């Protein structure tokens with residue numbers, strides 16, 4: 001007899017307790033709570049031949065993109081492959097996906113998970129992995145469309161529908177369908193309020209639309225439901241962005257110190273990514289870091305030669321150049337230069353086309369070579385999605401370019417970039433302040449005064 005999960009997706013391992021424990025671990029992953037890998041390890045101790053449990057574990061570990069996780073990830077892929085002969089068709093798609101990932105073929109992995117989802121539209125794990133990998137790889141349309149392809153088949157009667165709404169909400173937001181994104185994000189929260197991914201999707205809508213006060217209220221209202229989860233760091237970072245736009249630097253530093261300045265050396269890179277992304281924005285605003293970069297650079301230094309994921313590398317580089325760690329910066333640049341020459345995995349193009357040039361631009365910025373920084377960043381600005389992550393995260397590239405252009409005294413460019421940012425987000429006091437600086441540089445003092453008055457009206461006194 002063929003077994004199936006609670007969404008009627010076939011499972012070859014016919015043991016209802018094991019299938020229920022996989023569902024439980026998966027739910028922990030979807031709500032960013034606990035340790036889903038530890039939970040599935042417990043299940044695997046009792047059920048070592050449970051193929052989907054191995055596939056789930058490998059899938060979860062794949063997303064870390066960190067050397068320290070790699071051996072455990074590779075071992076779980078091997079364990080799944082060893083059970084190939086007893087796997088059903090859906091499970092073979094999953095095994096092929098994690099195998100492709102192990103070979104560095106992340107795009108290939110997505111294709112295999114796509115096959116699973118096409119045939120089994122209620123395969124929530126396949127959908128989640130496609131969506132999250134598309135975020136990692138910067139496939140902006142893909143992270144929406146993978147959900148769009150199955151969305152019509154799902155409704156509230158299917159367990160996990162709220163997570164599908166959350167994925168779709170974020171996918172729509174990244175493709176600038178803000179109204180529908182917010183609607184579906186809020187629908188998801190109405191079904192399950194402890195749902196950090198849906199909170200995140202709505203926070204992104206507010207960030208992109210420049211709804212700072214609404215964003216702060218929304219995040220504060222939901223805080224009790226996300227502050228203790230594994231997604232908390234990133235959500236604190238989002239909350240700090242609203243305060244940053246308002247110029248409330250005291251609150252930004254409070255959030256950094258209380259939430260993002262972790263003392264653990266081994267915390268995952270995603271936490272350190274948010275910390276670096278926030279401190280770099282403060283650096284662009286010329287705010288004294290008070291020694292914060294030193295702690296953060298300590299944490300990144302061990303991964304200087306990782307080259308597993310360009311998005312991590314650029315954030316490591318921020319910490320190295322901001323804390324003047326020339327050796328670590330050189331190690332990172334040299335490791336990446338060697339890597340793009342000799343490796344052939346899917347991260348190579350990201351690193352060659354985006355990661356490495358951005359790292360060099362960051363180095364230029366920190367060394368005061370602002371014109372060189374501008375020269376490196378100008379050709380990249382409309383291909384930044386190839387670095388992965390979200391628009392809000394990649395905004396750091398455009399912001400660095402703007403600040404560098406003003407420091408290079410290239411005021412015409414600075415004005416055009418500042419006007420662009422302000423037209424798209426006129427509620428940001430920071431954006432008006434940039435316009436004022438650019439006009440001042442061009443000796444257009446009337447316009448500078450007007451823009452500064454706009455800034456003053458929006459920035460916290």
Ligand SMILES: [Fe+2]
Pocket residue numbers: 200204234238390392
């Ligand atoms: Fe985000």
